[in-house]
Amino acid sequence: MSILSVQPVSTPRERRLFIDLPWTLYRGDPNWVPPLKSDQAELVGFRPHPFYERNRAQAFLAYRDGKACGRIAAILNHHHNEHFRERRGFWGFFECTDDQEAASALLDAVRDWFAAQGIQQLRGPVNPALHYGMGVLTEGFDAPPTFLMPYNPSYYPRLIETWGFHKAQDLYAYYGHRRQLPESTARFQPIAEQIVARYNIRLRTLQRKRFRQDVEDFVSIYNRALPDHWGFVPMTDKEVQHIAKNLRWLIVPELAVAAEIDGRLVGVVLALPDYNVRLRQINGRLFPWGFLRLLWNKRAIKKVRVAAVYVLPEYRLMGVGLVLLRALVPKALEWGMEECEYSWVAESNHLSRGALEKGGAQRIKSYRVYDWP
Numbered sequence: 055m056s057i058l059s060v061q062p063v064s065t066p067r068e069r070r071l072f073i074d075l076p077w078t079l080y081r082g083d084p085n086w087v088p089p090l091k092s093d094q095a096e097l098v099g100f101r102p103h104p105f106y107e108r109n110r111a112q113a114f115l116a117y118r119d120g121k122a123c124g125r126i127a128a129i130l131n132h133h134h135n136e137h138f139r140e141r142r143g144f145w146g147f148f149e150c151t152d153d154q155e156a157a158s159a160l161l162d163a164v165r166d167w168f169a170a171q172g173i174q175q176l177r178g179p180v181n182p183a184l185h186y187g188m189g190v191l192t193e194g195f196d197a198p199p200t201f202l203m204p205y206n207p208s209y210y211p212r213l214i215e216t217w218g219f220h221k222a223q224d225l226y227a228y229y230g231h232r233r234q235l236p237e238s239t240a241r242f243q244p245i246a247e248q249i250v251a252r253y254n255i256r257l258r259t260l261q262r263k264r265f266r267q268d269v270e271d272f273v274s275i276y277n278r279a280l281p282d283h284w285g286f287v288p289m290t291d292k293e294v295q296h297i298a299k300n301l302r303w304l305i306v307p308e309l310a311v312a313a314e315i316d317g318r319l320v321g322v323v324l325a326l327p328d329y330n331v332r333l334r335q336i337n338g339r340l341f342p343w344g345f346l347r348l349l350w351n352k353r354a355i356k357k358v359r360v361a362a363v364y365v366l367p368e369y370r371l372m373g374v375g376l377v378l379l380r381a382l383v384p385k386a387l388e389w390g391m392e393e394c395e396y397s398w399v400a401e402s403n404h405l406s407r408g409a410l411e412k413g414g415a416q417r418i419k420s421y422r423v424y425d426w427p
Contacts, residue, residue, distance in 0.1 A: 180423070204421060230415045311385065
């Protein structure tokens with residue numbers, strides 16, 4: 055009879071095993087994209103990250119006959135609990151073989167860790183919070199994910215639901231191709247032009263001469279644009295600065311468009327090249343040469359991910375989001391874009407979903423966040 059155990063991660067060796075486990079579990083899977091190991095170490099709390107200045111996490115590893123077969127992290131997000139005035143525990147960074155006993159033991163470890171602190175409600179997966187990554191892939195296993203989107207085997211939802219979790223929210227990814235643009239442009243460009251004229255909207259791309267400040271401004275509008283979004287918790291100033299610091303290498307200025315009204319930044323749209331084809335090549339390592347391979351000749355990447363369309367609430371019904379997306383189109387075509395993914399869009403975000411579907415975008419992937427009890 056095989057022996058199963060779950061142990062908290064505490065030593066440098068165990069931390070390396072936790073980070074490296076996906077390379078074993080996904081060996082031979084053509085759709086898996088290796089994450090950056092340095093980013094994973096930060097996000098799970100093994101290296102300094104501003105998220106953990108107030109919050110904390112405990113990682114666990116599952117072993118079957120002494121061999122690692124699964125992992126998970128329990129994440130105590132004080133910021134979320136204060137914002138929503140609740141006591142909820144989060145879990146993320148879940149990976150496991152198709153072994154219900156091991157998966158249940160990992161989730162038991164999370165439940166027990168939080169129960170010892172008087173917390174009885176759980177939500178996950180989040181890695182480690184909404185604005186970094188969340189959800190289990192539930193539909194769309196036949197193609198690789200786009201940049202910064204999750205991927206997992208098709209049995210993960212079964213492992214999680216068998217333990218007792220139920221759906222909290224679904225998230226969607228939508229697909230578009232440049233061949234759809236003539237029709238959508240004919241339908242929506244005149245409307246966008248009318249909105250620009252009516253509200254005297256000034257559109258501009260991210261400015262190279264003040265690149266870092268613009269990146270921080272683009273990221274910080276996230277905090278002001280999503281107060282009513284499901285699960286939203288504002289980032290701290292240090293988190294904004296940290297994300298902006300990382301994004302400055304990845305952002306293409308021409309694919310970041312801002313809308314201003316009366317000199318005020320009221321909305322942004324941000325598209326990123328789908329760097330995943332490069333991440334496969336560097337296999338999770340930035341150094342010594344991975345960094346250069348990742349960023350070299352970005353124009354050769356013909357797929358982009360529209361990762362953010364944020365508009366301040368008081369300007370949302372004016373159609374600023376439509377204006378931003380229409381302004382992005384010629385920039386993306388100049389870049390050489392062939393394909394585009396819009397992700398993610400929450401199931402409860404009816405305004406964005408409706409706009410994308412009316413524009414001809416097709417829903418291609420679904421992700422799920424779970425609650426218990």
